[in-house]
């Protein structure tokens with residue numbers, strides 16, 4: 001079988017938020033029944049809480065002005081690809097998680113940091129290690145309870161597979177020609193089925209899976225394709241929609257097949273599309289221009305860094321940088337995921353999931 005992500009630049013996460021740190025949370029779980037649990041976040045850079053600081057990726061957020069509005073760090077960069085809190089941070093707050101996510105690869109956590117590209121397979125290997133440590137810490141039966149009943153697994157992948165691979169202007173022309181989109185997407189879905197099944201085998205039961213957003217509407221794509229303000233790149237959005245349709249079918253399949261598990265579908269595409277289309281309704285003044293970035297008509301070519309131009313009204317931009325939403329946009333997205341209706345989060349929202 002063809003490899004799914006031949007050279008996807010992986011903007012990594014396996015971050016582990018706890019209701020406390022994992023160890024504290026697990027100890028508390030073992031000691032009482034306060035309903036403490038953990039949130040395991042896997043995937044690409046949207047929810048990244050700083051793992052890319054420890055990896056030699058081409059894309060880094062541990063430089064200012066990233067984090068400029070992040071109160072917990074006093075405005076210092078933390079590796080989050082946004083000006084403030086990530087979607088994962090805000091979801092955690094809304095669900096009553098007192099601490100922000102600790103990046104799994106931080107030197108004082110147990111992950112290894114000498115890997116350059118870290119795909120979801122490897123993130124799951126790391127979780128397998130964590131899983132074995134929990135068995136030792138709590139004993140197999142309590143560890144299983146903790147993971148299956150009190151832990152939420154959020155997984156968002158796909159955007160990087162398209163952006164850094166299939167849609168890359170120069171490098172991927174070869175791939176694009178040799179592999180048609182149907183085969184590329186089938187590979188991605190088949191691979192993802194195996195990965196989710198592995199997590200199930202490791203006792204994960206409460207899953208939240210984000211679909212791919214409207215990647216044709218990010219400032220980077222709009223800039224390199226020289227579009228105007230109200231246009232989006234058609235091919236990119238079509239690929240996302242095609243992948244998302246199959247992803248939804250996959251989740252329906254797994255909800256039927258994997259006993260005792262629930263897979264929640266987070267419709268990031270429609271949610272972000274609504275923000276982009278109707279941005280003024282939400283108090284934004286632009287949904288096309290990056291607040292921090294440089295190049296072209298939407299500051300969409302050069303990633304955000306110390307020499308970037310920086311907008312003054314950060315809460316009025318949907319996009320923080322050429323790729324990632326601002327904290328203001330993250331806030332709207334996160335609240336919909338926690339409290340929203342089945343239009344954006346189904347069959348139940350995250351608040352209901354936590355209380356299951």
Ligand SMILES: *[C@@H]1O[C@H](CO)[C@@H](O)[C@H](O)[C@H]1NC(C)=O
Nearest residue numbers: 021022023102106107108109
């Ligand atoms: C790990 O180190 C970071 C930075 O030194 C610190 O902020 C954090 O609290 C530490 N986390 C744990 C779980 O000890």
Ligand SMILES: *[C@@H]1O[C@H](CO)[C@@H](O)[C@H](O)[C@H]1NC(C)=O
Nearest residue numbers: 124125128129198199201202
């Ligand atoms: C977890 O690791 C163990 C020991 O290395 C291995 O036998 C097992 O197959 C792994 N499980 C998964 C689901 O990857």
Ligand SMILES: *[C@@H]1O[C@H](CO)[C@@H](O)[C@H](O)[C@H]1NC(C)=O
Nearest residue numbers: 270273274275276277278281
């Ligand atoms: C934008 O808002 C209008 C009016 O509320 C609504 O009909 C439309 O569906 C929205 N657009 C998107 C893409 O959600």
